[in-house]
Amino acid sequence: MTDDRLIIAGREFKSRLWVGTGKYKSFAETQKAIEASGADVVTVAVRRVNITDRSKENLLDYIDPKKYTILPNTAGCYTVEDAVRYSRLARAAGVSDLVKLEVIGDEKTLFPDTAGLIEAARILIKEGFIVLPYTNDDPIVAKKLVDIGCPAVMPLAAPIGSGLGIRNPYNLKILMESVTVPVIVDAGVGTASDAALAMEYGADAVLMNTAIAGARDPIAMAEAMKYAVWAGRLAYKAGRIPKKLYATASSPIEGML
């Protein structure tokens, strides 16, 4: 799989599994899980530094930005203004123009506000950002995002943190056929088979957080996800057999008594 690289906006990625860094019990656990996952892209959020307790450790002491691509997100942003502001802060704090853009539409579903997403993406792209948008499994919205200059799209499989797996495989398939840029299935994966399925459908990568961090054994689940993404990718490239209603014998009839 080493020659099967994912390329987005001229950047090459070794892993097709990307992981988030929230919800872990400790930074040490985060670090071990990321290592077990084999991911080379990790997402982070942008928040206020704790100025009253400086004893708190920093996430980036555990995740070496030289070893991993740090992908800041705009999680928790409900408006275009906030998403743009957090993206700019992320760029000012970090080292790259990459941003995983989220404009959340609703607290209960955390579904993206796709109108706001397109607006924020347009502003940020004009400012030179490489915008990877967290979007719905809507092929039309995905096409619009690509048209305005997003070098990849990140449609959800199911609501964030729900673990429901791919709720609308047909929409996702249409979406993948509709755009020419890489598609990273983001959010909603519950277990390894969900990740494998996303890759079998033709996703270029899968991004997850809760499915690993929330598992009883996050480090073991991280490893399971690594193999699931590999297996799914290999199966996609190998080309599956068509589904048929009736049996086809796999042993020859000749030579039978």
Add this chain to the structure above:
Amino acid sequence: MDETIRIQVNGEMKDWRGGMTVADLLRELEIATDRVAVEVNLEILDRTTFAEYRLRDGDRVEIMSFIGGGTLCIGEGTSMIALHG
């Protein structure tokens, strides 16, 4: 010059030494200047200007960095926000 100024840092109002720069503030708060973004009155500063930028009475300063989120969240008002990849 050495009169105290009242500024808000990450939501917290406090008296600080007059004439202090952003770099001074970060030093006093023991915050390393790499991998933080500083916003003063909604304007993001270029890292290279930290040492020259003098804070004034009434300024609102935000010092931001990267976190994993969830149970590890830093700063006020972030614990209820659902964070993910």
